[in-house]
Amino acid sequence: MALGPVDYLILVLYFGFVLGIGWLLKKRVSTSEDFLTSGRSVPLWITSLAFIAANMGAQEMIGMCASGAKYGILTAHFYWLGAIPAMLFVGVFMMPFYYGSRARSVPEYLKLRFDEKTRTFNALTFAVMTVFSSGISMYALGRLFELVLGWSFTTSVLVSAAIVLVYTYLGGLTSALYNEVLQFFLIVLGFAPLAVLSIAKSGGWEGIQARLKPVMTHAWANLGSASSNPMGVEIFGMVMGLGFVLSFGYWCTNYLVIQRALAAKDMSSARRTPLVAAFPKIFLPFIVIAPGLAAAALVSQFPSVIPMKANGTPDFDMVLTSLMSSFYPSGLLGVGITALMASFMSGMAGNVTALNTVWTYDIYQAHIRKNAPDSHYLWVGRATTIVGTALSILCAYVATLYNNIMDLLQLVFGFVNAPLFATFLLGMFWKRTTGNGAFAGLISGTTAAFFTWSLTVAEGKGGILGNVHEFGSTMAQNFWVAIMAWCTCFVVTIIVSLMTKAPTLHELKGLVWGATEMPETRHEAWFRRPVLLAAIVAIICIALNVWFR
Amino acid sequence: MDLRLPAGLFFSAVGLILCLMGLVSSGKPAPLTDINVNLYSGAAMLIFGGVMLWASRRKA
Numbered sequence: 001m002a003l004g005p006v007d008y009l010i011l012v013l014y015f016g017f018v019l020g021i022g023w024l025l026k027k028r029v030s031t032s033e034d035f036l037t038s039g040r041s042v043p044l045w046i047t048s049l050a051f052i053a054a055n056m057g058a059q060e061m062i063g064m065c066a067s068g069a070k071y072g073i074l075t076a077h078f079y080w081l082g083a084i085p086a087m088l089f090v091g092v093f094m095m096p097f098y099y100g101s102r103a104r105s106v107p108e109y110l111k112l113r114f115d116e117k118t119r120t121f122n123a124l125t126f127a128v129m130t131v132f133s134s135g136i137s138m139y140a141l142g143r144l145f146e147l148v149l150g151w152s153f154t155t156s157v158l159v160s161a162a163i164v165l166v167y168t169y170l171g172g173l174t175s176a177l178y179n180e181v182l183q184f185f186l187i188v189l190g191f192a193p194l195a196v197l198s199i200a201k202s203g204g205w206e207g208i209q210a211r212l213k214p215v216m217t218h219a220w221a222n223l224g225s226a227s228s229n230p231m232g233v234e235i236f237g238m239v240m241g242l243g244f245v246l247s248f249g250y251w252c253t254n255y256l257v258i259q260r261a262l263a264a265k266d267m268s269s270a271r272r273t274p275l276v277a278a279f280p281k282i283f284l285p286f287i288v289i290a291p292g293l294a295a296a297a298l299v300s301q302f303p304s305v306i307p308m309k310a311n312g313t314p315d316f317d318m319v320l321t322s323l324m325s326s327f328y329p330s331g332l333l334g335v336g337i338t339a340l341m342a343s344f345m346s347g348m349a350g351n352v353t354a355l356n357t358v359w360t361y362d363i364y365q366a367h368i369r370k371n372a373p374d375s376h377y378l379w380v381g382r383a384t385t386i387v388g389t390a391l392s393i394l395c396a397y398v399a400t401l402y403n404n405i406m407d408l409l410q411l412v413f414g415f416v417n418a419p420l421f422a423t424f425l426l427g428m429f430w431k432r433t434t435g436n437g438a439f440a441g442l443i444s445g446t447t448a449a450f451f452t453w454s455l456t457v458a459e460g461k462g463g464i465l466g467n468v469h470e471f472g473s474t475m476a477q478n479f480w481v482a483i484m485a486w487c488t489c490f491v492v493t494i495i496v497s498l499m500t501k502a503p504t505l506h507e508l509k510g511l512v513w514g515a516t517e518m519p520e521t522r523h524e525a526w527f528r529r530p531v532l533l534a535a536i537v538a539i540i541c542i543a544l545n546v547w548f549r
Numbered sequence: 550m551d552l553r554l555p556a557g558l559f560f561s562a563v564g565l566i567l568c569l570m571g572l573v574s575s576g577k578p579a580p581l582t583d584i585n586v587n588l589y590s591g592a593a594m595l596i597f598g599g600v601m602l603w604a605s606r607r608k609a
Contacts, residue, residue, distance in 0.1 A: 009566065013559070014559070020555065024550050185556060185597070189590075189593070193589075197582055197586065327582050329586055330574075331587040332567060332591075335563060
């Protein structure tokens with residue numbers, strides 16, 4: 001596809017606005033906490049939209065559309081079974097401890113609740129993972145623009161990274177949050193016409209149902225056994241693996257998203273951040289998955305909507321851009337490409353700002369220089385922004401040379417992340433959990449993940465130590481690796497905690513259920529009551545699951 | 550800073566550009582549609598931008 005002058009004008013206009021927002025927010029930064037945690041002063045509507053926007057990186061947008069074309073409405077489980085319940089849980093039950101403990105980051109909560117080694121393990125793995133994942137998405141974006149628009153890989157990687165660097169360097173987390181909201185609007189307004197046009201072209205929902213096999217248009221009907229649906233996952237693996245372990249692990253413990261809620265101005269706003277965010281989140285499948293589903297319905301009539309790879313298999317990652325060039329004329333095409341760029345930037349800024357804080361407070365201040373004046377940590381935070389971006393760019397280039405290294409790293413990070421939610425669940429809701437228990441649980445959970453993967457095979461992956469079981473897909477394998485890791489961590493944490501000395505009630509004040517006063521909201525207006533908001537979202541979510549069953 | 554002001558300005562500007570594109574070069578639609586996509590989505594963005602601007606003015 002070729003962009004016209006108007007398309008470039010829109011892209012440049014967007015660049016101007018994000019840089020301008022960063023420039024205007026520069027004067028709000030005078031301490032390290034202003035820069036790294038927004039000084040806990042951001043309005044609720046901004047933290048909420050940033051909460052979901054930070055997760056809407058370019059890879060997610062391209063991947064959800066691809067998955068819609070490949071698996072159909074089953075993809076919606078990532079939202080209606082995975083993200084939404086986890087977002088409700090973190091808002092209602094976990095935020096009182098995160099926000100109430102005054103921890104500046106998720107690893108710092110682990111330090112307050114458990115000990116230094118648990119914090120450091122979490123901080124180090126998070127920091128490395130963040131750099132690599134932003135490098136990988138940079139690589140994906142550069143490759144896509146090279147393929148679709150003919151832009152040079154180096155130009156798109158360097159220009160987009162430089163813009164993110166400038167606005168996060170100037171205004172810190174506040175600038176990242178404000179821009180994420182602008183990016184969220186742009187992603188929705190830029191992608192929504194694609195959903196409307198492609199679904200209308202397929203003859204609406206009835207037309208899509210008539211054109212596709214029932215397995216593509218039902219989310220629950222074909223989960224009875226792994227062989228009856230294209231994802232190759234059965235209902236237990238789906239609900240427990242994706243719905244519980246992986247989604248709660250991401251939305252409830254990943255500092256990338258929690259950081260957005262912690263920037264809120266008070267406890268009530270922090271708790272409501274994921275809950276208010278859940279309202280738009282629940283409808284995102286209609287914008288990000290629906291075009292892929294429509295492409296699958298249209299492909300027999302218009303083969304060009306799903307391009308082929310050189311080896312003759314469908315290239316689902318190209319569906320989003322091929323739909324754009326099919327439905328968008330010059331002008332809106334510029335908005336679509338800019339929206340894709342915006343999604344990349346919101347994802348990358350999320351990574352950069354989370355890395356900043358974890359590096360500065362949880363690694364540098366904890367281990368390298370403890371009692372420096374605050375201006376020093378502000379300097380470190382700013383320097384980390386630059387170093388982190390540079391390392392991400394380096395990773396993007398490493399990915400162009402050794403794609404397998406990146407796959408391997410993602411696999412290893414999956415092992416490390418899988419057990420995390422068990423640690424937080426026990427830490428927040430069981431007073432008896434000890435630091436040694438948590439650490440032993442994390443290590444053994446990660447080990448269990450490795451062995452589960454090594455002893456099972458899916459699509460030729462895994463099984464380096466043997467083949468005890470064969471999964472129908474790598475997705476099913478991922479879910480089961482996570483389930484095994486979670487269960488191991490849960491059990492080991494309990495056993496080791498019971499064998500070690502119990503923490504005193506005094507140490508746990510404000511950190512654990514039963515040792516913390518939960519915020520009283522019964523007399524507040526309805527829209528200020530977290531439980532009520534969560535109930536409304538839950539009803540909508542259940543209704544959608546029933547409707548698309 | 551009130552984000553509604555820059556957001557309102559940005560989407561009004563983009564909406565205006567798209568509406569103009571829709572009115573001027575409507576002879577060149579995209580391959581799979583005959584609808585004047587630029588005009589309609591431009592109008593939607595113009596309305597969104599306008600609401601944002603109105604909201605930021607109302608508070609000030």
